[in-house]
Amino acid sequence: MRAVPQGRGLMGRGEAESSSNSRSLRVLPIRTEIPAAADTPAVCEFYQFDETEIPAAADVSLPLPRPFDSTACALQHLAQQQQLLLALQQLQPAAAAASRSLLQDPALAALHEATHSGLVAEEVSRHIEFGRQAKITVELQLLNKGAAAAASVFILLPYSEATQLGWMKASAANGKQLKVLPVSRLLPSISSLIWEDWGQRQLLLQKEELLLAAAAAGSSSNFKSPCWPSVFQIQLERPLQQTESVKLTVSYILGRPYRPLPQAVELEAIQSVIFATSLNWPLPYKALRSSLSFQLPPQTSLGEAGERRMQQKSFQKLSEGLWKWASAAAVEPLAAVEPFAVVFPLPQHLGFLFAAERLLLLPLSGAAVSEDFYKFHNDAALQQGPFNPVSVALLQGLAPGTPRLALQNKEVPRAPPVPSHVLFDLHASLPPDVFNLDVADSAGNLTTAFAAREGPEEAPLSTRLEVTTAAVWPRFPVLGGWNFDLRVRYNQPVSSLLLQQEAGSSSSSVSLKIPLEPIFSDIYAEQLSLTVALPTGATNIRCSSPVEFDSVEEKRIKWWFDIVTSRPALSLKWHSISASPSPHEERSLTVTFDYPYPVDLEHFKKLLLLLLLLAVLVIGTLLSRWKLRFTTPEEDAAAAALQSAFEKVRKELGRVAEAAIKDTGSYLNCAAAAAAESGQSSSKQKKPQEQEMQQWSKCMQQHENDVAALLQTAPEANSSIAAFQEALEDYRNTVQAFAAGLLNNAKDKKTEKAEQDVKAAADQLRAAARCSTKLHKA
Known part of the structure; x- marks a missing residue:
């Protein structure tokens, strides 16, 4: 890997002639070590701040970057706080009522108390x-140069640091931990900086530092957001008597302290970031000596121009x-300063x-269930230029074309x-007794996630969560400015969370x-919520924690097996x-x-769930066996009468069908005998045949009249009777066609087909009589 000039610095108005000096580091797959980035900040004077990516309307669902405006707003309000305390000191006794009204603010009252305590900071040393x-x-x-002993001391954090405070502690010279209490009830959030105060200007680095200096001097009035500092109280081991001194160590972590510069770089380039602060650490006490030191990340440097800038600042x-x-x-x-x-x-x-x-379900025994949902954002530099899958593979140490799922296989070279600056994977530390680990995501088919468990049995379980973004092959990494969601579910024995159990x-x-x-190491969390579901029947719920919660709410939720019950829950x-x-x-x-x-x-x-399932099964079996119907006695009587009428209709239709078929059989036998003696036929022999045909026609007419009369007595069965009438008419026509063929001495295939049609029509007639009863029952 070596530095290659790219000419990618963003220029301000009138700075186009300096474009040849702009550079960035580009990662080439030749060597894997990181060089001393000597040329990266060499042109930091010519870097121009990009237009802010905040939209024209406020949208708190988007992650907010941290430009210089939050730092400048914090310095301006710190200067206003200093001027207000000086004004309070100069108030005459006649204005005591006005000063008391101003000191009703806890933070301002604490700062006023600190400035009048007589404490002096002999030395303030800050290391970043x-x-x-x-x-x-x-x-x-x-x-302590005051007249009274001091049981506690006050410190403050500017708004730009308090909004991203991830962790904080204080200790004495002997290493004993001291209690740190926030004077204000809640720490500010970055969302309290209204969107109108995010920078809309394009300024060079030197001009931006002039803006910071003007804000620190209190001469800037461009901010309307409440960027007041946060005050903390440190309780000492013992009261600090007059002329005594004490050494304290305050440590804290800032979660999102940088902004990429420039805003977008190529995938192979090494991003640069910018960090703003003051030379001294602001205190509510007078500081006699101050020092500041900072340690850069390993194997990085400021470059020649950057070193000259820092030397100019002493x-x-x-x-x-x-x-x-x-x-x-x-x-x-x-x-x-x-x-x-x-x-x-x-x-x-x-x-x-x-x-x-996080949703945590805690029973009295068994396993606790934890369901976590995480929404990540990569604050790194955005993607510039085309996407190169070969570069992505080389950044991970893989040969081009190797699937990312092969990272689980140790045999893959x-x-x-x-x-x-691209996010490829995350590392999570979970307790060793975690089981039923399940990792998923909520981005549909665009993202896949898998987890690999690592570590010996006697050591804490280390779970590595590999997060990739996939649309087509190869899978895409999580680039700068990208979001992705992750769901982690696991079980844990509740005995490992049990602190104490006393039986009364x-x-x-x-x-x-x-x-x-957070289960992810070295990861800052912006907004957090925890819902703890306790066992059903839990009463007198209390909670305590060193964390200052924004809200604590007690409610009730339902989970598996909560059929007629619910669980008390704490929402924090x-x-x-x-x-x-x-x-x-x-x-x-x-x-x-x-x-x-x-x-x-x-x-x-x-047990109740099993009993309910058994009861449903028994009731369903009884209903299907007994065919129970929930009706009134009047409805049962009407249904019985209707069923009796339908039964009479069925019997009558069946009788008519069998009689018609029987009469037709006699007629067809006579027609067959006449056809066999057709050679000896005379006018005297044809007369009985005609009489038989007239008799059959009268019988069929009588059957049709009987069916029509049945329709008058049972109008509820009109549809089934009409279907039977159609079947009877078809049967009559089919028989007439077959009989005509026999009388004409036709012994061909048509006659044989007509005979089969007669049999089929008879079957359809019987079926019409039977189907009517089924239709009535339905």
Whole structure:
């Protein structure tokens, strides 16, 4: 892999002559190591900020990028907060009522208390470690110059950092964890920055830094969003007496700290990202000495031009990728000194969880069911140029044409993957006792997902979730700006979540510990919700957690076997969370409830379901055997009378049919005898034949009259009687045709066919009499 000039920098007005200096790194499949990206930020002065991708109307369903506007808005409100505190100090005693009304805001009251406490920050040292997320560590040495002891200290985070705060902790010099309490009830969300305040200008990097400086000085009035800082209270181990000092360490993680620059690059190129902050860490106390250091990702650098920029800002290069700034000048409370931006290459995907939802069903015994839904978004640079499947395969270390499902097969030759901003897979850590793992997606036939379980039995289970996007071969990766959904379902023994169970005289108390950490390591989550369904019959539900929830609601839901019952459930929502750096610092939710029943009601639910199924089966069998009908006595009498009439019709039609067939048989026998003696026939011999024919005709006419009379007595059977009449008429015509052929001495195939037609017409006549009864019963 080597750097190739591409001329891809975006120029501002009047900067077209600098286009030949624009460069980006391009990944070529020659070597797999990452070079020192010396030329990437060499032209950062000429990079132009792209037009924001926020639409003309607000759409909170889309992931919002983090341009400089959120940082500038935060610095402006921080300056306004500083001016307000100075104004409160200068108020005369006569305006005490006005100051008390202003100090009703908890955050402002805490800052006012901090500025009057007499605490001084002798040294503030901040270190930023850049990766997929930014990990910030601040070391404070505070001296109490006030007249009273201080039991706690206050710190603040600007709006741009508080909206993406994934994890935070504070510790003393001896390593003991200190309690950190938010003064404001809820942390702000990035959606609170209204869409009108997202940048609509195209500015160069230097001009954007001037905008940040103007906002930090309080001279910018372009923002209308409430970008106030978030204040936190750290409780000390013991009160800090006068003239005593204490050392504190504050660590926190920022989930989405970057914006790609430029906005779109080719698939093989290494993206650059931009990060904005101030040289000092704003505090509500006066800082005597301040320092800032940052560590770039491994095997990356700022380049020659980027290093010159940082040196101009008084930064010193301590080692490869490590830069530091220090100043002995005192910094006033809430002041932000020289905001700046740093641009560096980051060959990593910027995937984060835009939304994470979990439904957890907890029985008293057996297995707990967890159904998770995740919506990912890749904040990395967008796709520029045509899509190249060969490059995608080489980035994964696969030979072109190798299916991605072959990653599960260790026998398939594979080179080390090339670092890229494209998201190919995710890694999830699940407990070792997880079973029935199922991974799916909700993108129809455009996306496929599969999971592979890794790790020894004695170690925590490591589950690797491979996420690919597929339309045609080969499958597509998750590029910058793409979203994808993922559903993960698994079971876990509820005993592994059981924290405590105490049996009492009337009820038992059960405590469960539910982890709140994301299952994906190094992945930031923006919006989260958890629904915990407790066993049926649970009462007196309590919950506690170090996480500040946006809302906690108790409701009832239904699940399998909940036929006539429901389950109590807790619905919790919060935002901004990242995985804890170490397992012993993982955050969890403790749910305690009382269960008044001696046994689990879930067993009775299953028994009740079996009884209901058995009852339905028995009732269905009885109804089909007894043919029960739910009617009134009047309806039963009317139905019985109608059935009796239909039975009489059936018998009468059957009698008429058999009589007609019998009469026809006598007539046809006479016609056959006359045909056999046709050679000796005379006028005297034909006279009996004619008499037999007239007699048969009278009989058939009488049968038709009987059927017509039957129609008058039973009008309900008009359709079946009409069908019988048609069959009787067809039978009569067929017999006449056959008899005429016999009298004409015709012994050919036509006569034989006519005889068969007579037999078929007789069968149809009998069938018409029988079918009428079936129709009546229906």
